[in-house]
Each structure stands twice: as C-alpha cells, then as structure tokens.
Amino acid sequence: MPFRDRYTGLINRYRDHLPVNDDTPLISLGEGNTPLIRLKNIPRLLGKDVDIYVKYEGLNPTGSFKDRGMTMAVTKAVEEGSNAIICASTGNTSAAAAAYAARAGITAFVIIPEGKIAMGKLAQAMMYGAVIMQIRGNFDQGMQLVKEVAAQAPVTIVNSVNPYRLQGQKTAAFEIIEELGRAPDYHCLPVGNAGNITAHWIGYCEYSSAKSDLITEACAFCEGKCRYAGGPVIGGRPKMVGYQANGAAPFLRGAPVQDPETVATAIRIGNPQSWDKAWKVKEESGGWFDELTDQEILAAQKMLAEKEGIFCEPASAASIGGAMRDIKAGKIAEGSTVVCTLTGNGLKDPDTAIDQCKDSRMVTIDADLGAVRDAIVSNM
Ligand SMILES: *Cc1c(COP(=O)(O)O)cnc(C)c1O
Numbered sequence: 103m104p105f106r107d108r109y110t111g112l113i114n115r116y117r118d119h120l121p122v123n124d125d126t127p128l129i130s131l132g133e134g135n136t137p138l139i140r141l142k143n144i145p146r147l148l149g150k151d152v153d154i155y156v157k158y159e160g161l162n163p164t165g166s167f168k169d170r171g172m173t174m175a176v177t178k179a180v181e182e183g184s185n186a187i188i189c190a191s192t193g194n195t196s197a198a199a200a201a202y203a204a205r206a207g208i209t210a211f212v213i214i215p216e217g218k219i220a221m222g223k224l225a226q227a228m229m230y231g232a233v234i235m236q237i238r239g240n241f242d243q244g245m246q247l248v249k250e251v252a253a254q255a256p257v258t259i260v261n262s263v264n265p266y267r268l269q270g271q272k273t274a275a276f277e278i279i280e281e282l283g284r285a286p287d288y289h290c291l292p293v294g295n296a297g298n299i300t301a302h303w304i305g306y307c308e309y310s311s312a313k314s315d316l317i318t319e320a321c322a323f324c325e326g327k328c329r330y331a332g333g334p335v336i337g338g339r340p341k342m343v344g345y346q347a348n349g350a351a352p353f354l355r356g357a358p359v360q361d362p363e364t365v366a367t368a369i370r371i372g373n374p375q376s377w378d379k380a381w382k383v384k385e386e387s388g389g390w391f392d393e394l395t396d397q398e399i400l401a402a403q404k405m406l407a408e409k410e411g412i413f414c415e416p417a418s419a420a421s422i423g424g425a426m427r428d429i430k431a432g433k434i435a436e437g438s439t440v441v442c443t444l445t446g447n448g449l450k451d452p453d454t455a456i457d458q459c460k461d462s463r464m465v466t467i468d469a470d471l472g473a474v475r476d477a478i479v480s481n482m
Pocket residue numbers: 166167168194195262292293294295296297298299368369415417418445446447
C-alpha cells in the first residue's frame with residue numbers, strides 16, 4: 103500500500119496560492135485540513151430539506167481557525183527578520199500567536215481584557231510562554247494600544263489587520279470547495295472583527311476566478327501568484343452570512359458599540375477592524391448580517407453538542423444558531439447547501455459549558471452496584 107503524503111500544514115498544501123517562495127522558512131503546526139461534517143439530526147429536527155455542513159475549525163492545533171492566519175503571519179514575520187510579535191485578543195488570537203511564536207523561537211506579547219477571556223485560552227497563552235498583558239479594558243481598547251505601540255517598537259502586529267492573516271485563513275474556503283466539489287449556496291460565520299468572513303470570500307473568489315474588489319486587492323498582494331485567477335471558473339460562490347451577538351452587534355447598529363457584552367467572548371468586539379471589507383463581502387455575495395441573543399447562542403451550542411456530538415465554543419455556535427433560524431424562516435431556501443464555520447473548540451470555555459448544564463443528567467450516588475443499577479433504570 104502506498105504511503106500517503108504526510109500533511110504538513112496549509113502553507114505547504116496551498117503554497118502556489120500564498121505569498122511564499124521556496125526559501126520562506128515555514129512555521130507550521132500542521133494546521134488546516136479540518137473536517138467538514140455533514141449534520142444528520144439537526145436538519146431532521148428542523149423539518150427542512152437542507153444540507154448543513156459544519157467546518158470544525160476547533161480541531162486546529164490550538165483549537166481555533168486563528169491558526170490558519172497565524173502560520174502565515176508568523177512565517178512572514180520570521181522571514182522578514184522580526185524577533186517579536188504582538189496582538190490584542192479576546193483569547194484565541196493570543197493562544198495561536200503564543201504557540202506559533204514558541205515554534206519559531208520568538209517572543210509573543212499579548213494584550214487581553216482582564217477577566218473576559220475563557221479559561222482554556224488563558225491557559226494556552228500561559229503555557230506557550232507568551233508575555234501576557236491583561237488590561238483593564240476591552241478588546242477594542244487593546245487593539246488601539248497594539249497599533250500605537252507597534253508604530254514605535256520593533257514588534258510585528260499579528261492581528262487580522264496584518265494582511266497575511268487573511269491570506270492564511272482564505273484556505274478554509276479552498277478546502278470546502280475541494281471537499282464538496284463546488285462552493286456551498288450559503289456560508290455562515292460568527293463575526294467579530296470580520297476578518298474571517300472577508301478571508302473566506304477572498305478564498306471563494308480566487309477559486310472561482312470571480313471578480314471582487316477584495317480579490318483585486320488580494321491578487322495584487324499575491325503578485326499574481328494565485329493560479330486560480332484568470333483560470334476556469336470552479337466552484338461558484340456562496341452568499342456570505344455573518345452573525346453577531348446582539349450585545350456586540352455594530353453591523354446591526356450601523357455604528358461601533360462602546361461597551362460590547364456577550365457570553366460569546368470571542369466576538370465581544372464593538373469596533374470591527376475589517377468593517378469596510380466585510381460590508382463589501384455582504385454586497386458582492388448577496389448575503390446579510392444578523393444578530394443572536396446570548397440565549398440563542400448557548401441553545402445552539404448545546405443543541406449541536408447534544409444532537410450531533412460536536413462541541414464548539416459559544417461564539418462559534420452563532421453560525422449554526424443563525425443558520426437554523428434563517429432556515430426555519432425560509433430565508434435560506436430548501437434545497438440549499440449550507441456550510442457553518444465552527445470557529446473554535448468547546449473545550450476552550452469549560453466554565454460557560456458547565457454553567458449552562460446545571461440541569462444536566464448528573465447524579466451523585468454511593469459507590470455500590472445497587473445505586474448504579476438504580477441510576478441506570480431511572481434514567482433510561
Ligand atoms: C476570532 C474568533 C471569531 C471572530 O472572527 P473574526 O475574524 O474576528 O470575525 C469567532 N469565533 C472564534 C472562536 C474566534 O476565535
């Protein structure tokens with residue numbers, strides 16, 4: 103039996119479509135190549151004839167899609183001779199930055215909002231050895247500080263304002279097209295800074311050689327390396343649908359939100375860095391933005407875990423929660439193929455998970471056979 107080529111990360115996989123050359127020192131942890139799982143039970147419960155797939159980005163090396171962007175951003179930072187990277191983060195960017203910096207042997211500085219980051223993400227940044235600055239403020243304030251300090255100190259910003267981040271993240275769209283044999287009809291994502299929805303659109307546009315103001319920008323950036331550009335049209339493009347938490351929904355308010363608040367800390371962002379790009383995505387794709395309450399987000403997270411065996415973090419559940427609502431309402435038509443990105447792993451935020459499972463089926467019993475038997479019988 104022939105050996106399969108060893109998978110060595112998304113830059114190697116898609117190097118023809120990314121701004122690297124043969125001398126670029128790749129900093130990779132084997133990110134990308136995540137499963138696209140077809141839901142079985144939720145479509146039946148919805149009573150709608152819709153094909154729903156989830157792209158489980160929580161299975162990346164540090165447990166979120168941020169690894170796709172970070173492998174590119176850190177690779178380029180190292181190639182350009184940088185010894186330190188910096189980011190503001192709601193948690194996952196700091197975990198990814200810390201891990202890839204460790205891998206590269208450089209320093210990661212991360213600014214996080216004190217008390218508003220999920221336990222798993224904090225544990226990661228600490229373990230990977232980042233220098234952690236907890237600020238008495240929110241992500242948006244941290245982002246402002248990062249931009250100001252990077253203008254003065256020799257540190258490379260690895261937030262999604264770093265264009266290499268979106269280049270790495272666009273590969274998720276490539277993987278989806280290659281797996282489905284075409285683009286889905288709808289692609290639903292949670293939206294915080296709106297970098298990921300932008301990156302996916304760039305990926306779909308490149309693959310289908312379709313016109314886009316964002317692709318023109320991206321191709322100029324790639325120096326025409328993208329072999330899809332000008333080639334045959336492959337895959338088509340989905341309508342892009344972005345969901346925000348209603349306490350942090352600047353796209354629905356039409357203005358930045360001063361004090362964003364939501365249980366979905368990964369999208370607790372009031373002033374998205376990719377605002378204009380994301381609106382371009384919505385226009386070009388014919389998609390839309392909508393918002394969910396924290397209750398809806400948590401209900402979707404629980405439902406996905408309970409009915410499909412897939413555990414994502416709260417922010418990620420905004421995609422499937424929003425999609426379910428729009429499918430029920432008929433806004434997403436029957437007969438459609440829908441992909442929902444599950445941006446991060448449920449294990450990132452055990453506190454929120456345990457909190458919402460207070461009524462879970464857990465009993466405390468004596469360590470004897472009779473008690474176990476009784477517990478089984480009464481819970482069948
Ligand atoms: C970063 C992140 C988001 C938001 O992505 P943006 O590119 O900022 O819109 C959503 N969910 C999770 C789990 C994240 O880590």
